Amino acid sequence: MPGRNGRGRIGGRKWQGMVRGCGYRLTIPRRAVMEVLSSTDEHLSAEEVYHRVHDQYPAVGLTTIYRTLELLFGLGLVSRLDFGDGRARYELSAGSPKGHHHHLICTKCRKVIDYTEFIKDELEFLERAEKGLAEKYDFEIRDHVIQFRGLCKDCKDRNNK
Template sequence: MTDFKEKLNDQSYKLTGQRQAVLDILTLHHEEHLSADQIHKLLEEQKGGVGIATVYRTLQLLEKLKLISRIYLDDGCTRYQIHLETEKHEHHHLICNRCGHVEDFQDDLLDPLEQQVFEQYGFRVFDHRVKFYGICRTCLNVQVN
C-alpha cells in the first residue's frame, strides 16, 4: 500500500481513495479476470462507489505502472488482472470450453519454440501469450460420474 503510494509519487500521481479502491478490488479478486464493468459494480457495493470514467482511467494508469495487465480471452470483452509479486513471468490461461472457468498457468517451456521461430522466420521473440482451450479438471470429473 505504501508501495503503491511511492509508485504513484515517483511519477507525481496522487494517491486517491478511488485509486486505492480499484487496486484493492483487483487484489481481492485476483483469480477472477474482472471486466471494467464488474469492477465498477463491485465498487458500487461499497460506500460511495467510484464513477465508471474513473474506473477506466484508473485501469489505464495501473496498466501504465505495470501493476495490472489487460487480458483478452477472445470473448470480445476486456478483462484486468493484478500482477502478483510471486510470479516470475506473465502467466497464461487455461480456458474451459464447458464451464467457462479460466485458470492461470505458469510456463517457461516455450524457450525452445522461440529459438525455432528465430531460426525459421528470423523473428526475435521477446514475449508470448498462450491460451489453451479444453475441459477443466472439474468438468472432466463431472463427465466421469
C-alpha cells in the same frame, strides 16, 4: 482468515510509490481498484471491478474505473487480459498472490483456469525466444501472452454424450 490475500499486504503496497513516482495522485478510486484486484484471484471485467468498488465507495463512477484500469495497466501494475468474450479482464500483474501463471480457457463455457505448472519449462523457452527475437528484430520485449484454448472437462463430456 481467508480473503486476507495469501502473501499479505496489497501487492506489497509498493504500487503507491510507483503511482506517486510517476507524478500521479493517490486517489480514492485508485486505492479502491487496487484493493479490489488485490483481494481476489478472479479475472474481473471493468464493470465487475466497478461493482465491487461501488460497494465500498458508491460515489466512484464507471468511467473512472476504466480510466484507472488503463492507468494501472500502463504502469504495468495490472494485466489486461482477453479471453475472447468481448470485454477486457484485469488482474494484478506483479506481486499477485497468484505469482507467474498463464491461462487455460474453455471456449465453450468460458471457464478460465490459472495454471502454474510447466512454468519452469516455459521460462527456458521464453528466455531463448525473447532473446532471439529481440536481437533479430531489434525489439524491446516487455511482455508475453501464452494461452491454451479448448474444452474443459465438462464441456468435452457434454459434447460426446
